[in-house]
Amino acid sequence: xxxxxxxxxxxxxxxxxxxxxxxxxxxxxxxxxxxxxxxxxxxxxxxxxxxxxxxxxxxxxxxxxxxxxxxxxxxxxxxxxxxxxxxxxxxxxxxxxxxxxxxxxxxxxxxxxxxxxxxxxxxxxxxxxxxxxxxxxxxxxxxxxxxxxxxxxxxxxxxxxxxxxxxxxxxxxxxxxxxxxxxxxxxxxxxxxxxxxxxxxxxxxxxxxxxxxxxxxxxxxxxxxxxxxxxxxxxxxxxxxxxxxxxxxxxxxxxx
Numbered sequence: 001x002x003x004x005x006x007x008x009x010x011x012x013x014x015x016x017x018x019x020x021x022x023x024x025x026x027x028x029x030x031x032x033x034x035x036x037x038x039x040x041x042x043x044x045x046x047x048x049x050x051x052x053x054x055x056x057x058x059x060x061x062x063x064x065x066x067x068x069x070x071x072x073x074x075x076x077x078x079x080x081x082x083x084x085x086x087x088x089x090x091x092x093x094x095x096x097x098x099x100x101x102x103x104x105x106x107x108x109x110x111x112x113x114x115x116x117x118x119x120x121x122x123x124x125x126x127x128x129x130x131x132x133x134x135x136x137x138x139x140x141x142x143x144x145x146x147x148x149x150x151x152x153x154x155x156x157x158x159x160x161x162x163x164x165x166x167x168x169x170x171x172x173x174x175x176x177x178x179x180x181x182x183x184x185x186x187x188x189x190x191x192x193x194x195x196x197x198x199x200x201x202x203x204x205x206x207x208x209x210x211x212x213x214x215x216x217x218x219x220x221x222x223x224x225x226x227x228x229x230x231x232x233x234x235x236x237x238x239x240x241x242x243x244x245x246x247x248x249x250x251x252x253x254x255x256x
Contacts, residue, residue: 104156161192
């Protein structure tokens, strides 16, 4: 493997530790002995062609898909293969899908309040009233995601990029240790894309962040280690310059 990020860390040093993980669907190996390690406080970009295993990797980490073999540990020692999706979310792993899922008819503030309500039932969430501490947190998060001035606007009136930021804000309300973010720059304007890179670099001061992305200009603006997946395993890791210079990466991905 060319341009490795760092030597394999000890399990206790990691926020996310996948070792030898395989997943098959009807004979197709979506993950093929994938080994990937994220240390606490790291921002990591994961790139690769369609079908490389990026989504399946996130499905395994969040408990949506059970691996056929391999180890998946969170925060140095929690075995994620033994837990369901709800338990994993409550542990401190937040996932943002590519398409934003916000409540369009509710204001930005309402969306953040509903996120603060967490995993309560629908009725309990509607009756939920945030504490003074939670209101402070909502104010802080709305500013972090550049929506402080839009708090009373319906989410449906926001631009696509702002909806993406709101959903990231909703994740931050849960204060996860690890955020998995899928193609945040897709469909954004250049200005929104630039602002999103700034946002993620700000978030990583207090959280670990894994970003799956296709936009190479956006990945470059993140200025972080990059891992390239291909056919369900790591093809290369290192700086963006290192992986872009890797002949195998050029052949299977960048040269297309």
